[in-house]
Amino acid sequence: MPETSIEKQQKTALGPTTGPEATREALIAAALDLFGANGFDATSTREIARRAGANIASIAYHFGGKEGLRQACAQSVRSQIDAIMASAFARSSPAIALPVRPDIAANMLEAIMGHVVRAVLISPDAARFVPFVLREINGHSPVLDTLYRDVMEPTHRRLCALWGAAIGAEPESEAVRLAVFAMVGQIIYFRIGSQIVTRRMGWSDYAASEADQIADTVCANLRASLQMYKTTDTGKERP
Amino acid sequence: MPETSIEKQQKTALGPTTGPEATREALIAAALDLFGANGFDATSTREIARRAGANIASIAYHFGGKEGLRQACAQSVRSQIDAIMASAFARSSPAIALPVRPDIAANMLEAIMGHVVRAVLISPDAARFVPFVLREINGHSPVLDTLYRDVMEPTHRRLCALWGAAIGAEPESEAVRLAVFAMVGQIIYFRIGSQIVTRRMGWSDYAASEADQIADTVCANLRASLQMYKTTDTGKERP
DNA sequence: GTCTATAAACAGATAGAC
């Protein structure tokens, strides 16, 4: 499909077309996939270009080099995670900014977690960028600082606010922060350990019904934990 | 320290000395570290040899090549995980093979999880081999089959047996298998996400007191989940 | 913007001295 002129494309990472911007997006998608699967150093620019259907030199042209492509991947991941979390928070509640009632906060938490589980387990995008983020976290990568500050820390803080409201505890207390990590840790594990989980469960991969079962498990644990914290503590330690 | 003759060393991975076997162990330790941190393909044999204080050619001599070193690393990991789990199961109960009483099974589970959390978070060995295993799982590595069959599947099955006994449910039911994955997933996440957790908690790294706090969190979630399953799944009422 | 050709550095494996 030859085109004489292509309008400047938006960089919302959701509109690839058939122009010079399309190769840029294709390169990022291929790089996210390969960086996540094999790691940054282990991935050759030739392989990225081949999978993206582009030329090797196009990487240097569009991103300045392999390292620039890594930065572009990190930015893409940030917008993808932001989109998932924005959608999850938006659907969890009509229009309330500061929920005070514990049962409302608990219901919001459960709705958010159920949404995130399904998005993280089913979406092909998440299957790509979660391994990428994992690699960047493990080796102390130059994009880790930005990723933590702009994505993980704000998201975790918002979840802590809900958790604290749900059980009537200080949102930034150590117990709440750790409990939220334990909750999201379950989701992350089901994503990165999918090879193990699917083998043990006899599944071929994660589809809708499998994600529903996992969401049920995670949400059940969430309810159990909230209920226990609510009954046992007033902001104190274990007996 | 020049030695004229060295006795043949045992391969129990726990007895490095100053002979030809010492370089073998040093190479495995260095490779585990680097494979886990940067990935198999991204790690050069030169870097491994340099960190191990050995020569590049020694890798080919001892393991036949880079791939042989990977296999040796997998075998080392298997024995390390076996040691942790054996210790955890041994300390959880005096000598009972088949616990039938639910409260005994629940207590065993809690003891095992507490032990595993501390071992996985504090032990420098675990900090090495967990990233290695993660890499091997993510990319479909040739050692994944063995690792799953010999380590993960049997361990998960034993935990399912305890979980089923604790709540009075079929150990191999889908709900129990997923619940066990959610439980161990928390532990794995705290290990692989340590860079995120420590930043958010304001910790420099995982020491004894930090591992204790995380163990408390995980064990509290375990108790909450077991209690909930016990009250909802079966007709039995807790005292 | 996209391509080919090439340069400079680095990879794993191996032969052979000791």
Place this chain on the structure above:
DNA sequence: GTCTATCTGTTTATAGAC
């Protein structure tokens, strides 16, 4: 067993044609 030296292939980056 351990070492040096070297072979062969691949890597990223870049120069320049179109």
